[in-house]
Amino acid sequence: MIFYPRNASLVHLDNISVSAVSASNQSQEITDEMRLIQAVLMSCVICVTGTGNALVILGFLVNKNLRTPSNYFLLNLAIGDFLTGTVSLPLFLQNYIISGGWVLGKHVCKLLLTMDSTLCQCTIYNIVLISFDRFLAVTKAVKYQDQQKNIKLAFMKMAAVWIVAFLNFGPAIILWEYFVGYSVVPDGECYPEFYYTTNYLLYSSIFDFFTPMTAIAYFNLSIYFNIRSRMKNKTCISSVSASNLKKDDNVFVDSTINSNHVGGMKEKSTKHPSNKIEDFQIKAAYTTPVTVLSRE
Missing domain, CATH: 1.20.5 (Single alpha-helices involved in coiled-coils or other helix-helix interfaces)
Structure with a gap:
């Protein structure tokens, strides 16, 4: 998952000297520069991810020949990656890189964490499903051809991917603090309660x-x-x-x-005179009855 506690590695010191303060200000300037670089790189990733997967989804909507069970698994992967690039990454960019902290509250944090973890897991399990589909196509061709005729089975596999992806982290993200009885996530932060x-x-x-x-x-x-x-x-x-x-x-x-x-x-044998006489006799034997009939 992309969310983590910002202060996980911070060390608080007392009695800081003037030189230490200046060094801290210098490091803060470096941090701001790094944030700008991260924002630019993350924006490029968002554009490429969103555009590429949107084209895949559009191809399925336009071309009906692509709507085969095997290609539906690729569509499922494209949908998950598209949502990751258009929802999870922009919120991460806004709240952690630009704003420097989480400002949308705990409930939105849980919702986004659940969605982000589900989408990430969905990508992984879709790759497993595609690999399994290729495995059947190569090693069990007869069974694979039968499954290609069953669209419902393909949709059931796609739904199973989303359900398993949600169950891996979703319930823990939503209900962890209620089972434990307390919350360890401070205000201005957004990460799972079970992070530690x-x-x-x-x-x-x-x-x-x-x-x-x-x-x-x-x-x-x-x-x-x-x-x-x-x-x-x-x-x-x-x-x-x-x-x-x-x-x-x-x-x-x-x-x-x-x-x-x-x-x-x-x-050589046909050139012998006796052979020619025999051939003549045979022809005569076949032609004589016809001649007699014609005279009558």
Whole structure:
């Protein structure tokens, strides 16, 4: 998530000398310069993210040929990234980089944290879903073709991505202080109540990072090894076919030579006078009945 306590690494000192104050002012000037650089870079990221994903969404609305189950997963990813670039990042830019703190209150903070965490998780799980879809297309083509005809199944998978993404952090962001009984987030700050709870962060990181990373690695490695195995089999089949083709060519040449030899012998035999007489007798045998019928 992009939200964090601004003063997490601050150290408060007493009895500051004049030189320390001047150094502090100098560091403050550097901080202002860094804020300007961050604002420019973040604005560029917002423009690129919003424009790119808006074009993807527009392509789905205009071109009906793109509306296949596999492409719907890409649409789901584009929607999540578009909302991240047009909602979460601008608010972060306004309240933390430009204003220097959170000014919209606790309820809006929880709403934005929930939405931001859900969108980030949705991006990760959509990548897992796309990798799984490619895995089925390569390793289980028959099953994949059947699923391509079921649009409802694709929408169910897309909805499951959003639900799981929300359940990972959403309930904890909204209800944590009510279960604990107190709030640790001061005014002017916006970060989750469980930010300093190591056990929960470790638990969430398993579902947030390690499990999706393992799944993506498994699907892509399976695709790689499957294609590699097919290429090896194709090479072996090609070599065997080439050797068989050479054998067939040799057999064909031998048979051609033999047929030419036999044909030469036939030509010699047809040139003999006795053979001509036999051919004449055969023709006469077939033509005589026709002649008799014509005379009658």
